[in-house]
Amino acid sequence: MTERTSNPTAAMLVIGDEILSGRTRDSNMNHLARELTLRGIDLREARVISDDHDAIVAAVRELLATHDHLFTSGGIGPTHDDITAEAVAAAMETPIDVRDDARAILAAHYEARGVELNAARLRMARIPDGATLIDNPVSAAPGFSLRNVHVMAGVPRIFEAMLAGLLPTIPGGRPVLSQSLRVERGEGDVAEPLSELARAHPTLAIGSYPFTENGVSGTNVVIRGSDGAEIEAALVQLSGWLEA
Amino acid sequence: MTERTSNPTAAMLVIGDEILSGRTRDSNMNHLARELTLRGIDLREARVISDDHDAIVAAVRELLATHDHLFTSGGIGPTHDDITAEAVAAAMETPIDVRDDARAILAAHYEARGVELNAARLRMARIPDGATLIDNPVSAAPGFSLRNVHVMAGVPRIFEAMLAGLLPTIPGGRPVLSQSLRVERGEGDVAEPLSELARAHPTLAIGSYPFTENGVSGTNVVIRGSDGAEIEAALVQLSGWLEA
Numbered sequence: 001m002t003e004r005t006s007n008p009t010a011a012m013l014v015i016g017d018e019i020l021s022g023r024t025r026d027s028n029m030n031h032l033a034r035e036l037t038l039r040g041i042d043l044r045e046a047r048v049i050s051d052d053h054d055a056i057v058a059a060v061r062e063l064l065a066t067h068d069h070l071f072t073s074g075g076i077g078p079t080h081d082d083i084t085a086e087a088v089a090a091a092m093e094t095p096i097d098v099r100d101d102a103r104a105i106l107a108a109h110y111e112a113r114g115v116e117l118n119a120a121r122l123r124m125a126r127i128p129d130g131a132t133l134i135d136n137p138v139s140a141a142p143g144f145s146l147r148n149v150h151v152m153a154g155v156p157r158i159f160e161a162m163l164a165g166l167l168p169t170i171p172g173g174r175p176v177l178s179q180s181l182r183v184e185r186g187e188g189d190v191a192e193p194l195s196e197l198a199r200a201h202p203t204l205a206i207g208s209y210p211f212t213e214n215g216v217s218g219t220n221v222v223i224r225g226s227d228g229a230e231i232e233a234a235l236v237q238l239s240g241w242l243e244a
Numbered sequence: 245m246t247e248r249t250s251n252p253t254a255a256m257l258v259i260g261d262e263i264l265s266g267r268t269r270d271s272n273m274n275h276l277a278r279e280l281t282l283r284g285i286d287l288r289e290a291r292v293i294s295d296d297h298d299a300i301v302a303a304v305r306e307l308l309a310t311h312d313h314l315f316t317s318g319g320i321g322p323t324h325d326d327i328t329a330e331a332v333a334a335a336m337e338t339p340i341d342v343r344d345d346a347r348a349i350l351a352a353h354y355e356a357r358g359v360e361l362n363a364a365r366l367r368m369a370r371i372p373d374g375a376t377l378i379d380n381p382v383s384a385a386p387g388f389s390l391r392n393v394h395v396m397a398g399v400p401r402i403f404e405a406m407l408a409g410l411l412p413t414i415p416g417g418r419p420v421l422s423q424s425l426r427v428e429r430g431e432g433d434v435a436e437p438l439s440e441l442a443r444a445h446p447t448l449a450i451g452s453y454p455f456t457e458n459g460v461s462g463t464n465v466v467i468r469g470s471d472g473a474e475i476e477a478a479l480v481q482l483s484g485w486l487e488a
Contacts, residue, residue: 018451020287021420022277023466029292033266043264045299046292048273051451055289078432079452080439120435155454176265188322191364195324207262207295208323210399222267 007173007226010036011063012046015056015074015084016154019048028073028159035163040173040226041069051075056087060149064091069170071163074154076143078120085144088151089128099127102142109140135165145169174226179235183242184218186210193241194221201234203227251417251470254280255307256290259300259318259328260398263292272317272403279407284417284470285313295319300331304393308335313414315407318398320387322364329388332395333372343371346386353384379409389413418470423479427486428462430454437485438465445478447471 012032018024029046036043044067049055056075063070075084089096102125103117110117124141127133134143134150136158143152143162150170152162183190187210198206204225211218221238223231256276262268273290280287288311293299300319307314319328333340346369347361354361368385371377378387378394380402387396387406394414396406427434431454442450448469455462465482467475 017449017468018453018466019273020277020290021281021422021468022274022279022287023422024453025271025274027269029263030266030269033264035266037265043266044294046264048290050288077452077454079435080442081451115430115432118432118436120439121432123435178265178267186359188359188362188365191323191367192362195364198324205261207325208321209262209268210321222262224261224265 007176008041008068008171009066010041010043010069010071011067012043013056013059013063013070013072014046014048014154015051015072016048017050017081019074020050026073027156028154031156031160032071032073032163035167037176039167039170040175041170042173042176051081051083053083053087053090056084057091060088060091064149068148070149072149072151073159076124076141076151076153078123078141082123084151085126085128088146088149092128092146092149094128094130094146096126096128098122098125102127102133105133105140105142134162137161137165176224176226177228177231178222178224179231180220180222181235181238182218182220184216185242186217187219190219190221190242193238196241197223197234197238200237201225201230204230204234206234251420252285252312252415253310254285254287254313254315255311256287257300257303257307257314257316258290258292258398259295259316260292261294261325263318264294270317271400272398275400275404276315276317276407279411281420283411283414284419285414286417286420295325295327297327297331297334300328301335304332304335308393312392314393316393316395317403320368320385320395320397322367322385326367328395329370329372332390332393336372336390336393338372338374338390340370340372342366342369346371346377349377349384349386378406381405381409420468420470421472421475422466422468423475424467425465425479425482426462427465428460429486430461431463434463434465434486437482440485441467441478441482444481445469445474448474448478450478 019026033043075082128146131144131146138158138161152159207222209220263270277287319326372390375388375390382402382405396403451466453464
């Protein structure tokens with residue numbers, strides 16, 4: 001059961017046909033999830049959609065209506081299927097064009113490497129009016145934050161670098177704490193005590209995850225919340241019940 | 245750009261707080277994507293949502309309205325946070341209760357192991373009226389197909405086994421073929437030829453994915469479609485342009 005805290009909420013939009021065809025395995029969602037958890041921002045939903053203008057516009061609008069922040073990954077490179085910036089601008093009814101600050105970053109980067117800043121590369125300087133650039137220390141072409149929508153690259157190394165620069169600028173909440181207990185019994189045997197525990201501690205999120213390792217089956221119980229003392233108390237209570 | 249074929253379409257719903265907190269890395273989405281691609285079923289969207297009844301009901305209804313099939317993973321175990329079956333039944337306005345055929349499967353499985361079929365485990369026999377069971381050769385507790393919604397376990401080994409049994413029962417489409425070309429030039433250098441290629445072959449999906457390996461940077465171009473001869477023609481055309 002999701003713990004309903006007063007923490008900021010977030011959604012993620014992963015954009016790319018290559019994820020939906022199975023060619024590429026997304027890793028940005030897991031990375032973002034971990035980083036947001038550490039900062040006390042609750043990731044409530046993540047979606048993977050294709051490189052399709054209307055699909056991006058619809059998803060941006062829907063997810064923004066119900067979350068404090070939206071993080072996107074993918075579709076901001078120089079090729080014809082890189083349409084995320086345009087679609088986000090359309091969804092938020094904001095004009096978009098090549099912006100001088102972004103162009104200067106690209107010009108300096110490519111000039112230092114003797115590479116032409118051609119029309120395709122210049123598309124990466126298209127930034128919506130009023131957006132703040134997100135630094136790309138890997139390959140220069142910036143992401144951007146347009147109000148509470150944070151648009152980043154799909155290449156994991158670049159996504160992670162952009163996020164590292166972005167996150168300190170976003171107010172977090174109370175970090176979600178968690179403790180886990182490894183129990184060498186099946187989920188079916190711990191289900192009733194866990195259910196009681198959940199009733200006794202409605203502010204905690206109590207999850208159970210079956211495992212089988214080296215022929216031993218059991219359950220990892222994870223207790224999450226923002227109050228460390230209550231998590232500890234729940235853990236002690238559960239241990240007592242399981243030993244009884 | 246997504247190729248719009250006449251193939252059946254699908255969406256996926258991954259259900260689980262542990263994915264959104266980053267504790268667990270989902271692998272079922274990539275597995276499903278690959279399997280569906282092989283069978284000519286177009287995965288158009290995937291969502292990760294939390295163990296929340298209302299969120300599941302809303303997502304099931306929304307995704308069903310626009311796709312031929314919906315595949316879910318997670319939330320069908322014996323514990324209090326396993327609420328997928330109830331939520332899917334609610335979304336589809338179908339009664340759900342312990343069903344004799346599912347109970348018999350569980351009873352035989354646990355009896356053979358000397359394990360009690362307690363109330364928690366019996367919850368796994370709750371199956372909506374009219375649903376077809378999906379075989380679970382790993383741990384017995386079945387999934388189910390309720391019309392075009394296919395409800396499976398979250399544990400990857402079980403999800404994969406269930407899917408292997410399920411997929412042959414679902415009519416597929418024309419398998420999506422793909423060829424790729426490794427080009428040792430940046431995306432910005434191949435963007436214009438790729439854009440022309442996409443215009444010349446509107447039924448093909450042309451993607452580009454930058455790579456850096458051992459200090460060499462370049463672009464993997466992937467051409468996908470259902471007509472092998474056209475893919476081949478596009479590839480020859482692109483190679484010619486890049487050599488020119």
